Amino acid sequence: xxxxxxxxxxxxxxxxxxxxxxxxxxxxxxxxxxxxxxxxxxxxxxxxxxxxxxxxxxxxxxxxxxxxxxxxxxxxxxxxxxxxxxxxxxxxxxxxxxxxxxxxxxxxxxxxxxxxxxxxxxxxxxxxxxxxxxxxxxxxxxxxxxxxxxxxxxxxxxxxxxxxxxxxxxxxxxxxxxxxxxxxxxxxxxxxxxxxxxxxxxxxxxxxxxxxxxxxxxxxxxxxxxxxxxxxxxxxxxxxxxxxxxxxxxxxxxxxxxxxxxxxxxxxxxxxxxxxxx
Amino acid sequence: xxxxxxxxxxxxxxxxxxxxxxxxxxxxxxxxxxxxxxxxxxxxxxxxxxxxxxxxxxxxxxxxxxxxxxxxxxxxxxxxxxxxxxxxxxxxxxxxxxxxxxxxxxxxxxxxxxxxxxxxxxxxxxxxxxxxxxxxxxxxxxxxxxxxxxxxxxxxxxxxxxxxxxxxxxxxxxxxxxxxxxxxxxxxxxxxxxxxxxxxxxxxxxxxxxxxxxxxxxxxxxxxxxxxxxxxxxxxxxxxxxxxxxxxxxxxxxxxxxxxxxxxxxxxxxxxxxxxxx
Numbered sequence: 001x002x003x004x005x006x007x008x009x010x011x012x013x014x015x016x017x018x019x020x021x022x023x024x025x026x027x028x029x030x031x032x033x034x035x036x037x038x039x040x041x042x043x044x045x046x047x048x049x050x051x052x053x054x055x056x057x058x059x060x061x062x063x064x065x066x067x068x069x070x071x072x073x074x075x076x077x078x079x080x081x082x083x084x085x086x087x088x089x090x091x092x093x094x095x096x097x098x099x100x101x102x103x104x105x106x107x108x109x110x111x112x113x114x115x116x117x118x119x120x121x122x123x124x125x126x127x128x129x130x131x132x133x134x135x136x137x138x139x140x141x142x143x144x145x146x147x148x149x150x151x152x153x154x155x156x157x158x159x160x161x162x163x164x165x166x167x168x169x170x171x172x173x174x175x176x177x178x179x180x181x182x183x184x185x186x187x188x189x190x191x192x193x194x195x196x197x198x199x200x201x202x203x204x205x206x207x208x209x210x211x212x213x214x215x216x217x218x219x220x221x222x223x224x225x226x227x228x229x230x231x232x233x234x235x236x237x238x239x240x241x242x243x244x245x246x247x248x249x250x251x252x253x254x255x256x257x258x259x260x261x262x263x264x265x266x267x268x269x270x271x272x273x274x275x276x277x278x
Numbered sequence: 279x280x281x282x283x284x285x286x287x288x289x290x291x292x293x294x295x296x297x298x299x300x301x302x303x304x305x306x307x308x309x310x311x312x313x314x315x316x317x318x319x320x321x322x323x324x325x326x327x328x329x330x331x332x333x334x335x336x337x338x339x340x341x342x343x344x345x346x347x348x349x350x351x352x353x354x355x356x357x358x359x360x361x362x363x364x365x366x367x368x369x370x371x372x373x374x375x376x377x378x379x380x381x382x383x384x385x386x387x388x389x390x391x392x393x394x395x396x397x398x399x400x401x402x403x404x405x406x407x408x409x410x411x412x413x414x415x416x417x418x419x420x421x422x423x424x425x426x427x428x429x430x431x432x433x434x435x436x437x438x439x440x441x442x443x444x445x446x447x448x449x450x451x452x453x454x455x456x457x458x459x460x461x462x463x464x465x466x467x468x469x470x471x472x473x474x475x476x477x478x479x480x481x482x483x484x485x486x487x488x489x490x491x492x493x494x495x496x497x498x499x500x501x502x503x504x505x506x507x508x509x510x511x512x513x514x515x516x517x518x519x520x521x522x523x524x525x526x527x528x529x530x531x532x533x534x535x536x537x538x539x540x541x542x543x544x545x546x547x548x549x550x551x552x553x554x555x556x
Contacts (some may be wrong), residue, residue: 026382066378066385072393073354080350097378099402100344101429104304107344115350124377124402126424128431146404151379153406156454161441169435169447176434 002117004140005091007184007233010209013059013089014234015278018269021261022060022093022211024241025050025082026067031246033253043068043078046253048085050245053254057261060091060237062211083116091237093144093211094118102130106137113138120144122189122211125173129180136185143186147174147201150191150214174204183207190229192220192238198229209235215264216243222264226271234277240264280395282418283369285462285511288487291337291367292512293556296547299539300338300371300489302519303328303360304345309524311531321346321356324531326363328523331532335539338369338515340489361394369515371422371489372396380408384415391416398422400467400489403451407458414463421464425452425479428469428492452482461485468507470498470516476507487513493542494521500542504549512555518542 005013014020027043036042051061063082068075086092098108098121112121113135120142123132135143148158148170158170165172174188183205190201192214201210210229214220215238222238229236244264248256272278283291292298305321314320329339341360346353364370376386376399390399391413398420401410413421426436426448436448443450452466461483468479470492479488488507492498493516500516507514522542526534550556 028385064378064382066376066382066389069389070385070393072358072389073351076351076354095378097376097402097405098344100342100373100375101427102431104342104344107306107348111344111347111350115348124375124404126402126404126435127375127427127429128434128436130429130431132431149379149405151405151408153380153408153410156406157404157447157451158406160447160450163439163441163444166441169438172438173435 002088004138005119006140010059010091011233013091017056017059017265018272018278019057019059019265020234020236020238020268021058021264022062022237022239023050023054023058023244023261024095024213024239025061025063025245026241027245028067033249033251035251041078041081043071043075044081047082049254050257051086053258054244054261055087055090057258057265058090060093061086062093062095062239064095064241080116083118091120092118093120093122095122097122097124097146099124099127099131101127102134105131106134109135109138113141120187122146125177132177132180136181141185143181144211145173145177145186145188147188148190148194148197150193150218154191171204174201178205178208183209187211187237189213192225193218195220195224195228198225202229202231206231207235209237211237211239213239216240222267222271226275230271230275232277234272238268280366282416283397284418288337288369289511291369292550295334295337295543296550296556297335297337297543298512298514298516298546299336299542300340300515300517301328301332301336301522301539302373302491302517303339303341303523304519305523306345311527311529313529319356319359321349321353322359325360327532328535329364331536332522332539333365333368335536335543336368338371339364340371340373340517342373342519358394361396369398370396371398371400373400375400375402375424377402377405377409379405380412383409384412387413387416391419398465400424403455410455410458414459419463421459422489423451423455423464423466425466426468426472426475428471428496432469449482452479456483456486461487465489465515467491470503471496473498473502473506476503480507480509484509485513487515489515489517491517494518500545500549504553508549508553510555512550516546
C-alpha cells in the first residue's frame with residue numbers, strides 16, 4: 001500500500017533535485033508522434049517514454065483526467081498504468097477538478113487516494129466546505145483547490161469584488177478554505193499568467209504550496225513565478241504540460257522533452273539558489 | 279449513433295408521463311441489498327432493476343460519477359453498461375461537475391457526449407466561459423451549470439454579496455452564463471432546500487430548465503419546488519436519489535423503488551395539472 005507524500009518529503013525532493021517542476025501529462029492522441037499510434041496503448045507508451053526522460057528533472061506529474069476519460073475504459077486503463085509507472089518519490093496529482101456534496105466527495109476522495117493511489121487531486125471550490133473536507137481524511141494526501149486559474153474565463157467570476165470586505169471572490173476562497181485544511185494537506189492552484197498576483201495570495205497563505213499552471217504555452221515564466229510566489233520552503237510546484245511533452249513531435253520526442261524539462265529545472269535551480277533554499 | 283434529446287422532446291416526455299422526475303443513480307455497494315453483492319456486477323444489476331421498476335414514472339436518470347469512479351475500471355464498466363441500458367427516450371445526465379480550461383473542457387464534452395452518450399453533464403462555473411463553451415458544440419446535448427447547490431457548503435461562496443451590483447455570486451453566475459448558452463442547451467442546478475429562492479432564479483432565466491436536487495432526503499418537497507420554480511413548459515427536473523433507489527433494502531427493493539417513484543410522479547402530475555400544462 002502506497003502511503004502518500006508528506007510536505008516534508010516533497011520539500012526534500014525539491015532540494016535534492018533542485019527542481020519544483022511538475023510535468024503535465026495531457027496526453028492527446030492527435031498530438032503525440034505518429035509512431036505511438038501503432039502500439040496497443042499509445043497513451044501509456046508515450047507517457048512511459050516521457051516519464052523516463054523527465055523524471056530526474058521534475059518532482060511531480062499531473063495527468064489531466066479529461067485526456068483519459070475521453071477514451072472511456074481504455075483511457076482509464078492507460079491512466080492507471082501511468083500512475084502505477086510513475087516512481088514513488090514523485091508527487092502525483094490527479095488534475096480532476098472534482099467537488100460535490102459531502103457524502104459524494106467522500107467517494108471522489110476514495111477514487112483518487114485509494115483506488116488510483118494519487119497524492120493529490122485538484123478540487124473546485126464552488127460548493128464550499130463539505131465538498132472539500134472529505135479529502136482531508138486521508139493522511140499525506142492533498143487537496144489542491146482552484147483559487148485563481150490561468151484561463152481567460154477566470155475573469156468571469158473569480159475577480160468579482162465582494163461587498164463590504166473589499167475582497168475579490170478568489171481571496172475569499174483562499175481565506176475561508178485555509179481554515180479547512182493546513183499547509184500539510186492543502187495547496188492552491190494559482191495561474192502564472194498574472195504573476196504579480198502571486199504576491200497577493202502569498203500574503204494570505206504564507207506557508208501553503210501553490211500549483212502554478214500557465215508557464216510556457218500560456219505565457220508565464222519561472223523567474224516571475226519564483227519572484228512573486230516563492231516562500232522559504234519553495235512553496236511552489238510549477239507545471240508545464242505542452243511545453244515539455246510536445247517539445248518534439250517525432251521519434252526523438254522523449255529526448256526533446258528531456259531537454260525542455262532540463263531547461264526548466266535549470267531555471268528553477270537558479271531561483272532556489274537565489275532564495276538561499278539550496 | 280444516439281442523437282441526444284432536444285428541449286421539445288424532453289417537454290413531450292414530461293407531458294406524456296405526467297412526470298418531471300429524475301432518478302439519481304448514486305449506487306453504493308454499502309447500501310444496496312446484500313443479494314446483489316453475489317453477482318459479477320452488482321452495481322449494474324441493481325441499476326437495471328431500478329431502471330425497469332421506475333422508467334414509467336420518470337423522464338431522466340442521473341448517475342453520479344463519484345459512485346462509479348471509486349471502483350476504478352470496474353466502476354466505469356458498470357456506468358457505461360447502465361447508460362447503454364437506459365431507454366433512449368430518457369434524458370441521461372452525467373452528474374460529473376466537470377469544468378477546466380477551454381482546450382481541456384473540449385475533451386470532457388467528448389467524454390460525456392460522444393464516448394458515453396449522455397444527454398447532459400453537470401458543470402461547475404468557477405473557471406468561467408471557456409470552461410463551459412466547448413460543451414455547446416454538440417447539438418441536442420446539454421450543460422447543467424451549478425448555480426445554487428443544495429448542500430451546506432453552498433453558503434460559503436455562492437451567497438456572497440457582490441459590490442456595486444447588489445447581487446450575490448450565484449445570481450452573477452446565472453446572468454452571465456445565460457448569455458453563453460440558450461434554453462435549448464443549458465439548464466441550472468438549483469437546490470430544493472431553499473425553494474422560495476427558485477422564484478428569484480426563475481425571474482432571471484424564465485425559460486431555462488432547472489435540475490433540482492434536495493427533494494426527499496435533503497428536505498425539499500415537490501409542491502414547493504413546483505410553486506416557486508415551474509414555468510409554462512414545466513422547466514423542472516426534480517431529482518430524487520436515495521429516496522427512490524433505497525426505498526427498500528431487501529429482495530423487494532425494486533418494488534419499493536417503483537412505489538416511491540410513483541408517489542413522486544403523482545405529486546408531479548398534480549403540479550402539472552394545477553399549472554394547466556397537462
